[in-house]
Amino acid sequence: MAESWATLGVDLHLEPTGSGLRRGLTDALREAVRTGRLAPGTRLPSSRTLAADLGIARNTVADAYADLVAEGWLTARQGSGTRVGMGAPPTPFGQWGSTVVPPADPSLSRREQHRPTYDLRPGTPDLASFPRAEWLKAARRAFTAAPNDALGYGDPRGSVELRTALAGYLARARGVRTDPERILICSGFAHALGLLSAILRSRGTRTAAVESYGLPPHWNLLTAAGLRTRPLPFDELGTDPGGLGGVGAVLLTPAHQFPMGVPLHRDRRTAVVDWARRTCGLVLEDDYDGEFRYDRQPVGALQDLDPDRVVYLGTASKSLAPALRLAWMVLPPGLTDEAVAAKGGHDTCGVLDQLTLAEFITSGAYDRHVRAARLRYRRRRDALVAALASRAPEVRVTGIAAGLHAVLRLPPGTEKSVLQAATWQGLALHGLTYFRHQEAVAEPLDALAVGYGTPPDHAWAGALDALCRVLP
Known part of the structure; x- marks a missing residue:
């Protein structure tokens, strides 16, 4: 059976101009290569396919290809088809995802030259340990079982498969009380917080309380929605809620x-x-790392105390990878409709990853991955504590019972000099000052927030050596 022209070759958008079809096509192809819209090495449609697409004679296309081969813009080889010549001039239009070398960018070069050897900033897991094989198996199972309508625009709350899987998992692992109807899937925590900030502002809230130490980007999201952020006092018992008067x-x-x-x-x-x-x-x-507990029983979700007044927010960014861009909100009944309306009329999160994560959870692969990651991170934490005890005894390590980072208390007045020394050692670190709200009333502490999630296992010993060299 003869193949239809509509199933052959690759798509190529051209608009032949000028007098004569052959000359117009030749000029259009040459311009596409010259400007970089067709990158070096790009395979062009066959003469038959392009002729059918443009509604012209096949010989016209063949002659245009031959002219450009003779000029050096194209190459033609038996069995390899017609391609853009590798000697074609590189330009910005073809730089990404092709063999074209991007134009020089002095600022990018400086960033590359100063890329840290070790990154100990908190907030990112070990990306090398992402369970690729298990994830691909889950994706295959999920896609095979998914009905056709799962690939449509979808429910703005997110796929029912993922919401159902999360409802069961969160109840079991975090003590969250909910059902799939009150879960909203978002494109990361920032997306979720942005939606909530807009809702609060529309309800008339003017001020939101935050913790004295936290993430500036989160405070900025609240501010961008028109809310003032007021930091609460902090001590050894955690955040003090005594200052909540007058906030919404x-x-x-x-x-x-x-x-x-x-x-x-x-x-x-x-x-x-x-x-x-x-x-x-x-x-x-914000239950950002609820899965990782080491030296004590897990602390259950605050939401369990009052599901009508607490919005529970979780994410796959710490347990799996930030690139998934998957987070979730467990909403009080009185807030669900507003949040769904704020998100929009359709699901804005990638449904394929949602279906895969749902399968990953229900198959037990997620629990296995978390347990393995928990053991790996605990070993790194223990190595960090042991190294500091022997090589930097003046540094006190706190906040190590859970999570993916530790707080290293430094001698007073040394945080800035330690960060400068870390830069010289190729070590990326955040001092505690970075996380302190500008209106916090507590006296600043000299400390480092050291993440032990980011470096892969093979680099952890080197990262510890570099860290110990910069500590007082």
């Missing part, structure tokens, strides 16, 4: 305060929920 919402990391690393004391957990009930306030619970 509070953003907390109660299970493992970021970056200080302490869980919110049980009395303060109760006080936060009591405040929300009394004032109709909203608690935004």
Whole structure:
């Protein structure tokens, strides 16, 4: 059976201009190569396919190809077809995903030259340990079982498969009370927080309480929505909710305060929920690394105390990889419709990854991965503590019972000099000052927030050596 022209070759957009079809086509092809729209090495459609696409004679296309081969713009080889010549001039239009060398970018060159040898900034897991083989198996199973309508625009809440899987997992592993109807899938934590910020502002909230130490990008999202952020006091029991008067919402990391690393004391957990009930306030619970607990029983979700006043936010960024761009909100019944409307009329998250994660969870692969990662990170943490005890005894390590980072308390007045020394050693570090809210009233502490998730296993010993060399 003869093949239809519509199934052959590759698509190529051309607009022949000028007098004569052959000359117009030749000029259009030459211009596409010259400007870089057709990158060196690109295979062109066969003369028959391009002729059918353009509605012209096949000989016209063959003659145009021959002219450009003779000029050196194209190459033709038996069995390899017609391609753009490798000697064609590189330009910006063809640089990404091709063999073209990008034009020189002085600022990019400087960044490359100063890329750190070791990255110990908190917030990223070991990307080398992403379970690629298991993920691909889950993807194959999920795609095979998915109905055709799963590939449409979808429910704005996210795929029902993932919401169902998360409802079961969160109840089992984190003590969250919910059902699939109250889960909203988002493109990362920032997306979720942005939606909530807009809702709060539309409800008339003007001020949101935050922790004295946290992530500036999160505070910026609240500010961008028109909310003022007010930092709450912090001490050895965690964030003090006594300053919640006059605010409409509070953003907390109660299970493992970021970056200080302490869980919110049980009395303060109760006080936060009591405040929300009394004032109709909203608690935004960021459970960013709830899976990783080492030296104590896991702290359950604050949401379990009052599902009507607490929004639970979780993400796959720490347990799997940030590139998945998958996060979730467990919403109170009175907030669900508003959040769904704020997200939009269709699902804006990649459904294929959602289906894969759902299968990954229900098959047990997620639990196996988390347990293996927990053991690996605990070994790294133990190596960090041992190295500091022997080589930097003046540095006190705190916040190590959970998570992917530790706080290293430094002698007063040394944080800045340590960070400078780290730069010279090719070591990327964040001082505690970076995470301190500009309006925090507590006296600043000299410390480092050291992540032990990012370096792969083979680089961890070298990263520890570099860290110990810069400590006082």
